[in-house]
Amino acid sequence: MxxxxxxxxxxxxxxxxxxxxxxxxxxxxxxxxxxxxxxxxxxxxxGKKGLYEELMTQFLEGYLKVIKGEVDKTFGSCRDQLLSLIHSLLEYQSTNHFVARMVHREMTMDSVLVRELMSTYLRKEKHDLEGLIRTGMRRGEFRKQAIDFVVIHIRTMIIMPYQSPHYLSELYQITTTEPYFIDRYMKHIRQWVDLCLCKHMELSTSTSYLLPRSISQ
Amino acid sequence: MxxxxxxxxxxxxxxxxxxxxxxxxxxxxxxxxxxxxxxxxxxxxxGKKGLYEELMTQFLEGYLKVIKGEVDKTFGSCRDQLLSLIHSLLEYQSTNHFVARMVHREMTMDSVLVRELMSTYLRKEKHDLEGLIRTGMRRGEFRKQAIDFVVIHIRTMIIMPYQSPHYLSELYQITTTEPYFIDRYMKHIRQWVDLCLCKHMELSTSTSYLLPRSISQ
Amino acid sequence: MxxxxxxxxxxxxxxxxxxxxxxxxxxxxxxxxxxxxxxxxxxxxxGKKGLYEELMTQFLEGYLKVIKGEVDKTFGSCRDQLLSLIHSLLEYQSTNHFVARMVHREMTMDSVLVRELMSTYLRKEKHDLEGLIRTGMRRGEFRKQAIDFVVIHIRTMIIMPYQSPHYLSELYQITTTEPYFIDRYMKHIRQWVDLCLCKHMELSTSTSYLLPRSISQ
Amino acid sequence: MxxxxxxxxxxxxxxxxxxxxxxxxxxxxxxxxxxxxxxxxxxxxxGKKGLYEELMTQFLEGYLKVIKGEVDKTFGSCRDQLLSLIHSLLEYQSTNHFVARMVHREMTMDSVLVRELMSTYLRKEKHDLEGLIRTGMRRGEFRKQAIDFVVIHIRTMIIMPYQSPHYLSELYQITTTEPYFIDRYMKHIRQWVDLCLCKHMELSTSTSYLLPRSISQ
DNA sequence: TATGAATGAGAGTTCATTCAT
DNA sequence: AATGAATGAACTCTCATTCAT
The missing domain is CATH 1.10.10.60 (Homeodomain-like)
Known part of the structure; x- marks a missing residue:
């Protein structure tokens, strides 16, 4: 066996x-x-609950590890680092898309466990994302704006394809697990980052960011 | 009683x-x-199922009605119409935020009912949103880009505050039901629309769109 | 109405x-x-029980009344009286075949009510049937034999078509409510009476008994 | 245990x-x-229904098996074979008298299951009984008469003591499970067979039929 | 006489878990 | 490590009946 x-x-x-x-x-x-x-x-x-908690924490731990890995890398620009981070998180979820979907749904519940997981894991995610954005703003890469909504917006974009894959596949025939989905989706996100987040003058010049070969556009 | x-x-x-x-x-x-x-x-x-289905369809019917109401209005620009539509949907969800949250979560399930509701209700939502965006592009208001992701992105922004209110309140102390939340959130959305969706030259000139007084920025 | x-x-x-x-x-x-x-x-x-009891007693009272009516008639022979009695009971049940079926089934239950109904109604039926058979034996019309089984046998024949009509219709396409069923069934019963109950010498001579025209053989 | x-x-x-x-x-x-x-x-x-169906089919299967066993035996006369068959069925029901009573009552219901059981089991019973009677008629043992009513009559006699045992015990103090009941009842049935079914000349001569010792009269 | 709302009791079934093996 | 039997609790739903109107 x-x-x-x-x-x-x-x-x-x-x-x-x-x-x-x-x-x-x-x-x-x-x-x-x-x-x-x-x-x-x-x-x-x-028991059932134990199995469930194991699945949740395993996924979230891996998720955090991906973030940490990206944050520790050294990048020329915050923009490139942010895009690389988003890309890695999409890939992580794609690899574990069943668990991802489960976790994202269960995270909308109102239970003790969820509150704990939020404190333990999502608070770190929030912290790291905020740090990245704040640095970008300090360096003058990103336009100054309310940081809350920016972070939330980014997180929403990262999570959406695995929180509502069913919606995408049913209404748009978009399979979030197919090989090129992430590439196509990243293009959309990159546009958002360049237009909404970055200062405008730079937007036409810098067009690429460093990525592992496999995910080059 | x-x-x-x-x-x-x-x-x-x-x-x-x-x-x-x-x-x-x-x-x-x-x-x-x-x-x-x-x-x-x-x-x-x-039975329980009947109650559940009644709640789901009632909410979604009201949701569609809001869209229809907005689509039938005549606006000077697609941008303003889009923003007005988004605003109305946020208000509708805010008024029925408990049901909204329930519906958005249950919509991530994989059941016969969900599939039916998607075909019946969300397909219309998709259709109307697409129509609006397409018109904006034809008129030269909106930048040309993949329409799928744009519509999905807009929908995600509309829904997010009521799909993950728990996340917002737990990690950001943002209460999506408080009086000024929609105004603040609309500012964020307007920015996205102007920067990411609209052509850039116009972006600095047109700053307002017609809204009922109560939601003026 | x-x-x-x-x-x-x-x-x-x-x-x-x-x-x-x-x-x-x-x-x-x-x-x-x-x-x-x-x-x-x-x-x-x-209540439900009241309705049920009313149906049961109404049927059984009518049933008893039919017996009493037959017992009070004066006949030349016990044989003819018995056959007339059987015939009348078949007709009574045929007229009320739904109730009949219900009563016969419910009578196989083991409840206080059933015990009471047996004491009140079926005991009388038993008494009258026994009386008739006993008279026939005393007069030399019927062969002497264990009276218990004879009475039970007769009662069983009377009741069977309305206790198991479903069996008859399903396996034999015999509808116990159709116009000529009773005539056909009576022929069978008459044979039993003449062969099994009556003394044999007489069996070939006396062939008819008085009946309303409609059921003449 | x-x-x-x-x-x-x-x-x-x-x-x-x-x-x-x-x-x-x-x-x-x-x-x-x-x-x-x-x-x-x-x-x-x-579930309850499963239990119920198991009881029904188990009883009816055993019932059929008894018939098959008797039909396969070789007898000198159809009369003896018929009597032996009846005797065995009475004994089978006596051994399982609780189930027997339950089955006979439930068989008067009008349900899908009952219809199926009738097709599956009682049709076979009907077929075998008819075969036996028909053979007896062909051989000249039995008097020619409508075969339907004969078979139904026999079946009714076989079943009656276990369909209405309550009636027997309440009104006649006859316990259908007591050791000698079957013997007494068989005497009655044998009389019926000899008088009603068999040709008359033979009736006084042949008085016994082969049976295992235990049920000899 | 007739009704729709409401109720407490009990129906059959499924639940997650435990236990001896 | 793995299993089939067994359990108590809880599940949804239907029951016959009552009550105010």
Whole structure:
């Protein structure tokens, strides 16, 4: 057996949580989709809630790690760093798109866990994004404006394709997992960054930013 | 009794669905919060599902009606019409912010109902938004660019404050229901419209668009 | 309105009890089939149980009355009287075949009511049937044999077509309500009476008994 | 534990269905009579309906098997074979008298399941009984007469003691499960067969038919 | 006489979890 | 590590009935 039973449970859970939500998915659903005994969920994860929390934190930890990795890089411009960060987060979510979707939906719930996760993970995300924008403004790269809405706007753009993929695919036949989606979407984002965020004179001259080869436009 | 029991049920349901999600809310929760007998939910709405569907369609119908109302108005510019439309939709959601939040979350589920609602309601929303943008481009008001992402971007901005209000309030102390939130948020959106959507020369000259007094900037 | 609402309820109840049994039929079923408000059942009959008991006793009272009417007639022979009695009971059940079916099924339940009805009604039926058979034996018309089984056998034959009409129609395409069924069935019963009950020498001579014209063989 | 919990459920269900009917019995009744958790009924039988169907089909399958066993035997006369068949069916029902009573009552309902069971099981019963009677007529053992009513009559006699045992015990103090009941009842049936079914000349000579010792008269 | 709203009780089923094996 | 049996709690919904109108 290639995949351990524990992994099979995770895979099944992710897929079901993503489609039906946490409360809409039963342990039996998961077990039967994973071809595994029901009791195993409790055995391996200490129950449905444990499995759920593991999925949430794993995703968010990876998410944070991506941010940290990008923030630690040295870039010529804040603009390029921001675009690289956004790109990496899109790729991370694309790789784990089922979990991503699940996490984004569950994060709209009003529970103790969600509040905790926000404090633990999203606060860091907020902090790092704000730091980046603030630096850009200080350096004169970005236009001065209310920082809150800018950060929120950026975050919304990052998350949207994996929060409403169903909407995109149903109404626009856009599959957020297909190879070139991120490239196309990045073009849109880059435009936003250059027009809305950066100071205007620079906008026509600087057209490229450094990226790993694989995601070059 | 001022509020009929049927209305009390709706109010309770909206509040609970919004916080815990549809599957996370039990009929008994609703009934007890509404100070009403459990059986009354089935009596008035034909069950939990019926109540849920009524809430969803009611909200979406009202949403569409707002769009229709705005599209039928005559404006000097597409820009002003777009901004007025966005503003009205924000106000509509603000008035029904509990339902709005519930609907936006449930719309990320993968169910037959959601698919139907998308076809019935969101397809119209998409159609009208696209029409508006396309007209603006034809008239030379808006810059030519991929229409898909533009529409999606606009929709995302409209919806975001009521899809993730919890995030905003928890991390930014932004209450999306407070009186001036819409004004502040509109300023941000207007900036986006002028910078990203409109052709640049005009951007510094036209600064106002017609709105009812109450929402003047 | 030709039929009063009370009668409409009775009709609907009879049809439903007959098909689904008492416990399998809800007051709402009855009311909706009768196009009548649910509360009317309680109003007119003091509840589902009251309606049920009224149907049961009405049928059984009529049943007893038929027996009494036949027993009081004067016949030349016990054989003819027995056959006339059987015939009348078949006709009575045929006229009220829905109630008949319902009563016969419900009579196989084990409840206080059933026990009471047995004591009140079926005991009389038993008494009269036994009397008739006993007289026939005393007069030398009927062969002497265990009276218990004979009476039970006769009763079973009387009841069978309305206790298992569904069986007959499903497997034999015999409709127990069609005009000539009773005639055909009586021929069978008469054969049984003549062969099994009567002394043999007489069997070929006496061939007819007095009946209303319509059911003449 | 001698009896498994599954068996305990079956026993309790049979007893309750028999007394109160299927619709009159609740799963909780069954579980509490069986000293078992309510959920176990759904676990083992997939719900009340599943349990019910299992009981029905199990009984009817056994019933058919008895018929098949008798039909396959070789007898000197059709009369003896018929009597042996009837005897075996009485014994089978006597052994499972609770289920028998339940099945016979439920078979008078008008449901999809009943229609299916009739097609599946009772059609075979009808076929075999008809075959036996027809052979008897061809061989000259049985008097020629309408075969339908004969078969129905026989079936009615076979079933009656277990369809209306309550009637018998209440009004006649006849317990259909007591050891000698079948013997006494068989005497009555044999009389019917000899008088009504067989040709008359033979009736006084042939008085016995081969049976296993245990049921010799 | 008739009704729609409302109710408490109980229906059958599913839930996540535990336990002995 | 893995399982099938078993459980108590909770689920949604329907039940027959009552009540004010």
């Amino acid at each position: 290639k995949e351990t039973k524990k992994e099979k449970i995770i895979d099944a859970a992710v897929r079901l949580f993503q489609t039906q939500g946490y409360d809409g998915t039963s342990v039996r659903d998961i077990a039967s989709k994973a071809n595994v005994n029901v009791a195993l969920v409790s055995y391996h994860f200490g | 001022k509020e009929t029991k049927k209305e009390k049920i709706i109010d309770a349901a909206v509040r609970l669905f919004q916080t815990q999600g549809y599957d996370g809310t039990s009929v008994r929760d609703i009934a007890s919060k509404a100070n009403v007998n459990v059986a009354l939910v089935s009596y008035h709405f034909g | 030709k039929e009063t609402k009370k009668e409409k309820i009775i009709d609907a109840a009879v049809r439903l009890f007959q098909t689904q049994g008492y416990d399998g039929t809800s007051v709402r079923d009855i009311a909706s089939k009768a196009n009548v408000n649910v509360a009317l059942v309680s109003y007119h009959f003091g | 001698k009896e498994t919990k599954k068996e305990k459920i079956i026993d309790a269900a049979v007893r309750l269905f028999q007394t109160q009917g299927y619709d009159g019995t609740s799963v909780r009744d069954i579980a509490s009579k069986a000293n078992v958790n309510v959920a176990l009924v759904s676990y083992h039988f997939g």
